[in-house]
Amino acid sequence: MATAPVDKDSHLYLVDASAYIFRAFHALPPLTRQSDGLPIGAVSGFCNMLFKLLEDVKGDDRPTHFACIFDKSSITFRNELYDQYKANRPEPPEELRPQFPLVRRAAEAFAAHAIEMEGFEADDLIATYSRQAEAKGARVTIVSSDKDLMQLVSDRVVMLDTMKNKTLGREEVFEKFGVGPEKVVDIQSLAGDSVDNVPGAPGIGVKTAAQLLDEYGDLETLLARAEEIKQPKRRQTLIENADLIRISKQLVTLKDDVPLDLPLEDLAVQDPDPDTLISFLEEMEFRTITRRVREMMELEGAIESAQPAEDPIDRSKYVCVRDFEALEDWVARATKQGYVAVDTETDSLDSIVANLVGVSLALSPNEACYIPLAHVDPDGAGDGDMFGADPPRQIRMKDALRALKPMLEDPSVLKIGQNIKYDLSIFATHKIDVAPIDDTMLLSYVLNAGKHNHGMDTLSERYLQHNTIPFKEIAGTGKSQVTFDKIALDKATEYAAEDADVTLRLWHIFKPELRPEKVTTVYETLERPLVPVLARMEQEGIKVDRDKLSRLSSDFSQRMAALEAEAHEQAGREFNIGSPKQLGEILFDEMGLEGGKRTKSGAWQTDADVLEGLAAAGHGLPRTIVDWRTLSKLRSTYTEALQAAINPTTGRVHTSFSMAVAQTGRLSSTDPNLQNIPVRTEEGRKIREAFIAEDGNVLVSADYSQIELRILAHIADIDALKSAFKDGLDIHAMTASEMFGVPIEGMDPMVRRQAKAINFGIIYGISGFGLARQLGIPQSEASDYIKTYFKRFPGIRAYMDETKAFAKEHGYVTTAFGRKINLAGIKSKGPQKAFAERQAINAPIQGSAADIIKRAMIRMPDALAQAGLKARMLLQVHDELVFECPEKEADKLIEVAQATMQGAAGPSLHLSVPLEVEARAAKNWAEAH
DNA sequence: GCGATCACG
DNA sequence: GACGTACGTGATCGCA
16 A cells, blocks of 8 residues: 655545446446446446546646545435435436446556445545645545535635536636535535435525525524515525524535544555556456556556667668558558558648558568559569559559558557658548557657657657658659659658658657656647647638639739839839848938848848838838838738649648647648738738638637736736636736736726737746837836836746746756746857747746647547537637538537637646637638637 | 748737 | 847748
């Protein structure tokens, strides 16, 4: 048995196991054991929940102590008080009964204490443990949604509903009962409970009870002063039923001093015994969770033994598979082994238009093959049985996919890829749902963000000391470059099988590092499950109105021509208006304007800031240039490029989301970038209007309001900010009010604007210089603002100092969900260090926001399906999700999207500020946003 | 291929 | 006291 002291750093989890069983039984789809039909739905749900809680929960929320609490028998001291107590409880259904003992065994298999006690309900034991832990300053999470337990909630005690993924704290209790947790008992005593058969006062419900308590303070006072109640009916009810109410109070009050057999300290979390756990899970025939547990245990145990194999890459060992029997053999070996590296070769980098050309597999170092499927005219492939333009002998696409599909979809075979989202998309076009998966690019991303990029070439060179064959070497460059289907099979095999081999070798290196580096949760709950979600979004694409873009393009062109002529006139000569170099020479050398600055490379700086400054000084040319540039940007980057990006087959635009580019955990979007579609100016919004829904459908945009400031308020624990968000205040106005001592009502918009800039500055790792530049004020003034801000919010400065110190000590910072972001320059001196410090402050905030929206996205498909919606998620823009759905679904979609996004931090993280999501439906993106 | 510029969060 | 600075991206253009 494991024992560990309980103190303020402890976190006790108490699972209300009996209640869970009933709830799981009714809420989850019925599931029976395949071999004998034994009902095991509740057991399965219970195991999944335990696995999640024990393995996935991280950071402060990680349990240090853990127990599953059961009801022993239905007779307790409450029945002596009131013989009708829980008298109308029906017997558990037939299919559920055999599951009770199995759930107890499950708890034990996971090395969680299964606790029960004669004469007491599970709730009383939970109350006792909870109060004891709380008294020692520990945090407590009660895994239950039973309202009877809500009386235990406090600042340190929360409840967690694992099925709805909701954390329930003081606020939520208040929402439900209209009073704080301390008075929940009083409410229940008055209102009674038909489920448990607690009588209460007839005709008094939760609302009335809350009103009465609000007026009289507490239950005893209320009963003592019942005569004073104005409403005659209520007065009479309370006077007549005083005894019944008092009995009810005894019934609903949890006993928090049960003489415990097992002291609190003995509930310390311990590692489950692998053999016991796996054999239990296998006995239940839970394939997926068995695989996950085994994978985890094996890799944990393998950390020291699995040194990178001293087995240099030898391309001559690779095999080209051209017979169906040979393919079947590879598939069988992959299936038996339980994991395989997979790579697809296609004729395009764009997964939406790409055609499958071949597949490569790797089972162990140098044991890899390439299966050509759509190669044409090999032209010098050295293939003896081929002549002229005949295609080489290869397995028919249809046959090969039929052989591969069962293995690729087999839940007990792990498919490993490098950027496997791409391969998922390719296989999806052939109706193959590849699962489960691992991705070496994402493994590297969670392990090494900030250290280097995560492309195959980089990783191979860094971790395998091996340079892969450059694609150019086999396909040529420039105009003469050919697609993969035209590459000779011997070359194709070396190239393709090498990719699979390298991927597998990288996996052997990276996967065992997850646990020691403490990034398993990030990988398993934020990155890996997002892969299929993003693949789907990319395949969906979004509709754009080509005609509208075309009209805008012409309009912009005309106006640009006019501006160009004007600019030449103002300059006194013709010049290339698109050349910053020529412009700088004209403005500062020829016209001799004041205030010119030079860029790093010595050229005149002519960006919008500079030009605006010159325009404000009364010069004409700069304004013309600014206007021209605005239109030029919109035209070349948007109205023109977007038309070209429309997929001829789908008629929609399909972006590609990059998962392993942004250091902070954000996504990025390319080809085309749909995360920077204009919105800030009137002109720009016209482009957004071209993003439309199909006929009969609407676009819905849902975005987090002020998510980064909310996260800052939570992480830095700033009471003033937290309560401002709880009260729904205008946060920038509130900041201004606090700093400058002006009332929020009727505030000068300029004052608010300054406060807003400061708030952003804080998130970016503020400097007097940066703020001054942003606001166009002297640096001394900006520095004074910052001083004032820190004086008013000293917690922010403390957070910044702590974060910088942590970054310097460890070389990285973390997000609220445990993502690590390495900061290369943090140990250097000078400007590099200052830069790294600002990154250190910004990365946890930006990264935590990225984590949260990723959690929402991962849950979204299920949430939509569960609500019976046809809605599809199309885009993510950092704090915004864009959906398309039938018009009739819009209201329901908004509800589901809001709920999913607002609850996305929970249950593993209980944010101390609410998350708010604004959502709107419209025919185009501009109006929906 | 790189720097400058500017679109977004 | 001087140094260079707001955080994170991607696309386009001119120019070497």
